[in-house]
Amino acid sequence: MTLEACMPDALLESRQNEVLIQRAMGQLPEEQRAALLLRATEGFSYQEIGRQINRPENHVKTLIHRGRQRMKQLLGAHLGKNDP
Amino acid sequence: MTLKPCKNETLLSALMDNELSDEDAAAVHRHMEICLLCRQRFENLKQTDTMIQNLAPLEPSADFEKTFWRKVADLENRSKFRFPLRFLLSGWRPLLATGMMAGLAAAIFLYTDHEKRLTQEDIYIAQNMELLDDYDVIDHLDMLEQWDIIDTLKDPS
Numbered sequence: 001m002t003l004e005a006c007m008p009d010a011l012l013e014s015r016q017n018e019v020l021i022q023r024a025m026g027q028l029p030e031e032q033r034a035a036l037l038l039r040a041t042e043g044f045s046y047q048e049i050g051r052q053i054n055r056p057e058n059h060v061k062t063l064i065h066r067g068r069q070r071m072k073q074l075l076g077a078h079l080g081k082n083d084p
Numbered sequence: 085m086t087l088k089p090c091k092n093e094t095l096l097s098a099l100m101d102n103e104l105s106d107e108d109a110a111a112v113h114r115h116m117e118i119c120l121l122c123r124q125r126f127e128n129l130k131q132t133d134t135m136i137q138n139l140a141p142l143e144p145s146a147d148f149e150k151t152f153w154r155k156v157a158d159l160e161n162r163s164k165f166r167f168p169l170r171f172l173l174s175g176w177r178p179l180l181a182t183g184m185m186a187g188l189a190a191a192i193f194l195y196t197d198h199e200k201r202l203t204q205e206d207i208y209i210a211q212n213m214e215l216l217d218d219y220d221v222i223d224h225l226d227m228l229e230q231w232d233i234i235d236t237l238k239d240p241s
Contacts, residue, residue, distance in 0.1 A: 021135055039101060040136040046103050065097035065129075072132045 024074035028067055035060055036067035087111045089122045096126045100133065 025033055034053055038044045044052070046060045055063070089095045089112055098104050099112045116123045145151075 017135075018139060021139055025136070025139075036136065040133055041139065041141070046098075046101070061094050061098055061103065064101070065094040068097060068129050068132045069093075071136065072128055075132070075135065 020075060021071075024071055027074060028070055031055070032063050032067035032070065035063040036071070039064050087115065089115055089125075090119060093125060096122065096129055100126065100129055 025037070028036065031053060035049050035055075038049045038052065039046075046057045046064070049055075049064075050057045050060045053060070087095055087108055095104070095108075095112055099109055102109075104112065116126060
């Protein structure tokens with residue numbers, strides 16, 4: 001019997017979503033992924049992120065926004081999110 | 085300056101991240117009160133961001149540290165051997181380079197040595213190519229030694 005077969009449905013779905021999100025993150029361009037992760041998971045400011053990846057603040061803002069848009073596209077079909 | 089989130093969607097991300105000034109943030113909020121499209125986009129961005137924030141951190145593999153330092157060392161070694169000469173001087177490469185040079189030298193030696201293998205006779209012939217055209221003259225050259233006698237014999241009178 002596999003591990004997935006023993007898991008409750010909600011937990012299994014949550015785990016599957018996590019895998020989907022991680023795969024989607026892997027498809028982002030490197031800079032977008034780095035900027036997005038530094039902002040979303042680490043909470044760095046745009047200025048701090050810019051210093052870390054050696055990019056100006058405006059560029060960081062664009063990277064983060066495009067990263068979020070791309071993630072929305074990649075996950076939209078799987079998670080049932082509709083784009084406006 | 086009038087902010088237009090409809091045309092510049094990055095303003096919505098910046099608002100969500102508290103990266104706008106108070107004045108700009110207020111302007112974007114006022115815009116979203118009247119613009120359904122920007123409100124929906126803002127909500128979608130928030131949902132996407134929440135999903136990413138809720139991701140469990142990836143645990144590195146057991147050999148992550150070892151792999152990491154090995155890759156750093158590889159990068160350092162690669163930068164050290166930037167010049168072809170240094171590259172050739174590591175490991176088995178010097179032997180290969182020496183073998184190739186020796187082979188090339190042998191090929192040049194054999195080729196040039198073959199061309200220079202000329203006998204003295206070859207040299208003599210080359211120097212006297214014009215005379216070979218008149219082989220008869222050379223063959224009977226000894227007759228010219230007695231030419232005085234032959235000349236008198238031609239005209240008895």
